[in-house]
Amino acid sequence: MAKEITSREENYSQWYNDLVVKSGLAEQSPVRGCMVIKPYGYAIWEKMQSVLDGMFKETGAQNAYFPLFIPKSFFSREAEHVAGFAKECAVVTHHRLMNDPNGNGIVVDPDAKLEEELIVRPTSETIIWSTYKNWIKSWRDLPIMCNQWANVVRWEMRTRLFLRTSEFLWQEGHTAHATAEEAQAEAERMVHVYAEFAREYLALPVVIGHKSPNERFAGALDTLTIEAMMQDGKALQAGTSHFLGQNFAKSFDVQYTDKEGNQQYVWATSWGASTRLMGALVMAHGDDNGLVLPPRLAPIQVVMVPIFKTGEEHAAIIDKMTALKQELEVKGHSVKIDDRDTLRPGFKFAEWELKGVPVRLAIGPRDLGNGTVEVHRRDTMEKKTVAIDGLADSIESLLADMQRNIYKKAFDFRAAHVEKCDDWNEFKEKIGTGKFLLCHWDGTAETEQKIKDETKATIRCIPVDSFVCEEEGNDIYSGKPSHQRVIFAISY
Amino acid sequence: MAKEITSREENYSQWYNDLVVKSGLAEQSPVRGCMVIKPYGYAIWEKMQSVLDGMFKETGAQNAYFPLFIPKSFFSREAEHVAGFAKECAVVTHHRLMNDPNGNGIVVDPDAKLEEELIVRPTSETIIWSTYKNWIKSWRDLPIMCNQWANVVRWEMRTRLFLRTSEFLWQEGHTAHATAEEAQAEAERMVHVYAEFAREYLALPVVIGHKSPNERFAGALDTLTIEAMMQDGKALQAGTSHFLGQNFAKSFDVQYTDKEGNQQYVWATSWGASTRLMGALVMAHGDDNGLVLPPRLAPIQVVMVPIFKTGEEHAAIIDKMTALKQELEVKGHSVKIDDRDTLRPGFKFAEWELKGVPVRLAIGPRDLGNGTVEVHRRDTMEKKTVAIDGLADSIESLLADMQRNIYKKAFDFRAAHVEKCDDWNEFKEKIGTGKFLLCHWDGTAETEQKIKDETKATIRCIPVDSFVCEEEGNDIYSGKPSHQRVIFAISY
Numbered sequence: 001m002a003k004e005i006t007s008r009e010e011n012y013s014q015w016y017n018d019l020v021v022k023s024g025l026a027e028q029s030p031v032r033g034c035m036v037i038k039p040y041g042y043a044i045w046e047k048m049q050s051v052l053d054g055m056f057k058e059t060g061a062q063n064a065y066f067p068l069f070i071p072k073s074f075f076s077r078e079a080e081h082v083a084g085f086a087k088e089c090a091v092v093t094h095h096r097l098m099n100d101p102n103g104n105g106i107v108v109d110p111d112a113k114l115e116e117e118l119i120v121r122p123t124s125e126t127i128i129w130s131t132y133k134n135w136i137k138s139w140r141d142l143p144i145m146c147n148q149w150a151n152v153v154r155w156e157m158r159t160r161l162f163l164r165t166s167e168f169l170w171q172e173g174h175t176a177h178a179t180a181e182e183a184q185a186e187a188e189r190m191v192h193v194y195a196e197f198a199r200e201y202l203a204l205p206v207v208i209g210h211k212s213p214n215e216r217f218a219g220a221l222d223t224l225t226i227e228a229m230m231q232d233g234k235a236l237q238a239g240t241s242h243f244l245g246q247n248f249a250k251s252f253d254v255q256y257t258d259k260e261g262n263q264q265y266v267w268a269t270s271w272g273a274s275t276r277l278m279g280a281l282v283m284a285h286g287d288d289n290g291l292v293l294p295p296r297l298a299p300i301q302v303v304m305v306p307i308f309k310t311g312e313e314h315a316a317i318i319d320k321m322t323a324l325k326q327e328l329e330v331k332g333h334s335v336k337i338d339d340r341d342t343l344r345p346g347f348k349f350a351e352w353e354l355k356g357v358p359v360r361l362a363i364g365p366r367d368l369g370n371g372t373v374e375v376h377r378r379d380t381m382e383k384k385t386v387a388i389d390g391l392a393d394s395i396e397s398l399l400a401d402m403q404r405n406i407y408k409k410a411f412d413f414r415a416a417h418v419e420k421c422d423d424w425n426e427f428k429e430k431i432g433t434g435k436f437l438l439c440h441w442d443g444t445a446e447t448e449q450k451i452k453d454e455t456k457a458t459i460r461c462i463p464v465d466s467f468v469c470e471e472e473g474n475d476i477y478s479g480k481p482s483h484q485r486v487i488f489a490i491s492y
Numbered sequence: 493m494a495k496e497i498t499s500r501e502e503n504y505s506q507w508y509n510d511l512v513v514k515s516g517l518a519e520q521s522p523v524r525g526c527m528v529i530k531p532y533g534y535a536i537w538e539k540m541q542s543v544l545d546g547m548f549k550e551t552g553a554q555n556a557y558f559p560l561f562i563p564k565s566f567f568s569r570e571a572e573h574v575a576g577f578a579k580e581c582a583v584v585t586h587h588r589l590m591n592d593p594n595g596n597g598i599v600v601d602p603d604a605k606l607e608e609e610l611i612v613r614p615t616s617e618t619i620i621w622s623t624y625k626n627w628i629k630s631w632r633d634l635p636i637m638c639n640q641w642a643n644v645v646r647w648e649m650r651t652r653l654f655l656r657t658s659e660f661l662w663q664e665g666h667t668a669h670a671t672a673e674e675a676q677a678e679a680e681r682m683v684h685v686y687a688e689f690a691r692e693y694l695a696l697p698v699v700i701g702h703k704s705p706n707e708r709f710a711g712a713l714d715t716l717t718i719e720a721m722m723q724d725g726k727a728l729q730a731g732t733s734h735f736l737g738q739n740f741a742k743s744f745d746v747q748y749t750d751k752e753g754n755q756q757y758v759w760a761t762s763w764g765a766s767t768r769l770m771g772a773l774v775m776a777h778g779d780d781n782g783l784v785l786p787p788r789l790a791p792i793q794v795v796m797v798p799i800f801k802t803g804e805e806h807a808a809i810i811d812k813m814t815a816l817k818q819e820l821e822v823k824g825h826s827v828k829i830d831d832r833d834t835l836r837p838g839f840k841f842a843e844w845e846l847k848g849v850p851v852r853l854a855i856g857p858r859d860l861g862n863g864t865v866e867v868h869r870r871d872t873m874e875k876k877t878v879a880i881d882g883l884a885d886s887i888e889s890l891l892a893d894m895q896r897n898i899y900k901k902a903f904d905f906r907a908a909h910v911e912k913c914d915d916w917n918e919f920k921e922k923i924g925t926g927k928f929l930l931c932h933w934d935g936t937a938e939t940e941q942k943i944k945d946e947t948k949a950t951i952r953c954i955p956v957d958s959f960v961c962e963e964e965g966n967d968i969y970s971g972k973p974s975h976q977r978v979i980f981a982i983s984y
Binding site for chain 2: 027029030031034035036037038039042043045046062063064065066067068069070071072073074075076082087088089090091092093094095096097098105106108117118119120127130131134140146150151153155167169342
């Protein structure tokens, strides 16, 4: 084996970390809570960015870039937002270093203290709405739909690669609309964009739903989310879209003149997804051999490993592979020939399995004579020997099949781990065993909090497009009347 | 006119600012020294990124991402680097805000002081080389060629949009090699990538050259640069590539085992280009009507403006335009039909001229009958009426011609403003009039400094691929023997 991986059964959390680190996606940096995204991990992130960016632009959004720093006072403007975001953050207080007068290296120059501290953005609503104020005068200026790809910082005490880091990469869309209806429609459109991306590319069967008030974004009137189930049955929030009402417009006094000449506050949304999606990808599909990448996001879709004894065999095999590579590249697949001369084929096999490359082709001397190739698919670990003629076509359909199969596997897994629950004792027994429990909830923050205190479970969402949840019943905890089941789960 | 622009003659600096702000590229943000890059400006930056990223990847570089923050102590490791970079920077000292106990909003929590201050990266050599230490063990691990697209912060007292801002966007490549020769070849390869990009896409006739020791990157043994001339005859450094020797490898103890089993320090390069390129684009080609964008970087290459009186005319014209748009899009051009109903054609014309859109097509009722279109090219402001049949083909060659013409205009301008100078009094007279002066230099930092003190001129580079500079002579200032002319200029 290339690298030892802890099995999921032995230690799920260590398994996750092993996959991320040993497959070369990311590693801890010398800076507390910040990660280094390594080239292989970043190549996947680039694919995600490219697809999402195209989807955003199709909705009419445009990219822009706003400052990294936010004046401290901006956070105080929106009362709920400050409570949610202005706590654990990186605070810039000085703008100069100097040589220590006592000769101990470099120190902060006490004369270079900023008049007002700057916060490294944890999210950009405040700085963006202070900017939109100058962009919006009339109804003709609306809607504004800007997205930015950026780094943000939220100081975290306990971090996990991709899932929770002090600095992470994300995109944040911020839109301004003339009416509440338009803004709500935008928030819904964007959560559907995330869901489509998750399902079609990440091969993640996500649930779309509304957050309960407790779990909403700080400053939002409504938060829509996509929630995915990981292989330990825990929930992972993979993207959110917020209807912000007029809160930020009022905090930053952003008004427009409507067609009748009246001044109106603008309506807002924001929506974001982050490098956390990388964590979801690893956790949802990986196995004890390593990553299992959905073909549509795999930086290398097909890897070829030559098996040979003589130089002649090697040359003939590499020739075949080069021709095949060209054929596959014409079809838009990314292909790598692993011709490293210092490693045995078995070692290479394990390494590419660890890295989750969807298809592995091996050609040996016998294949040369027979006109065959050994085809290995990563998702099922099945191997078969097939004719090299027509291989490019069959690889194309194999990749499509794998994309579907990885989705189906995750879908079936989730289906096997979702159940309705109407009994509090049963809830307490089952919630820690890795399940989404569909339960009645009385709609109060109080009940939600009590359930969280007793079990650590939270309401992941009030589903809108998965599971049949609208029915009358009684709250699992309080027994009060309820009109709808919601998803309770332990979450990342 | 859409918006009043100061003319270049009246006030070159204000003209630049007008172009940037009024064409919608960028604006000042509420945060001192930080800019907002607006959608139109960001769309150009995205095109630059996309082209450069492809060119980097062709050389074998891969993208990755390293932390925003750098521990203060890292800067002390490389002696020259600290002098160059650890001075004016953003220093994070705390990680939490709290409600003011006296009720005055939020304040920095004094209990949340960091043990070691973190610096917002001004450049990433130190954090990256501390990471490479773990990646490099053997000669087999080399070369490593990583690039990152990121934001960096260098605290600036006097800022100008794109040209000098406290936060800016850039890419920084960092490569590690087994030998000095390989690293030097990499540094040269990359400066040629920048030059090719500048010439082919930005339409900028740049000079490739070496920086004098005074002007080198802090910590480099050699800095290669591309220097462009702006319309005021000043020089703008548009990209640099550094041969860093073993300085960072030694500071961070990065050694590899060579094929003979010996431990060797690794050789390094770094190379970068930033949103400053946006400033170069504006300053090199703009005119008193606004931006002049080279077609290959224009977010909108062709804009169409309908001219009509009746609804019938309008419908017929929009039909024609829609068909034409499709034809042009098939050829890969980006096209916009400006069908805003509240603005007169003249206003629209001025606005698209301001935004530098290469080609404007206008169709009026008479054109409908005649089967013609009015074609206006932004670079020369020439207008002609041509047949609509075959227009898509002629637009394609028109765009190619404009790309060449914009380059040629800049090339001719530079040629008219470069001269050899061998007399110190003449130098002092001419250097402030907007020229590159090719002068002999004795190779000492002392002479360079004296010339700078007396005239503000610096050695922009020792050219390697433009102008014939290798000849014997005497230093323009000291009179000492010199073997090569260098470029002196006032710079941005």
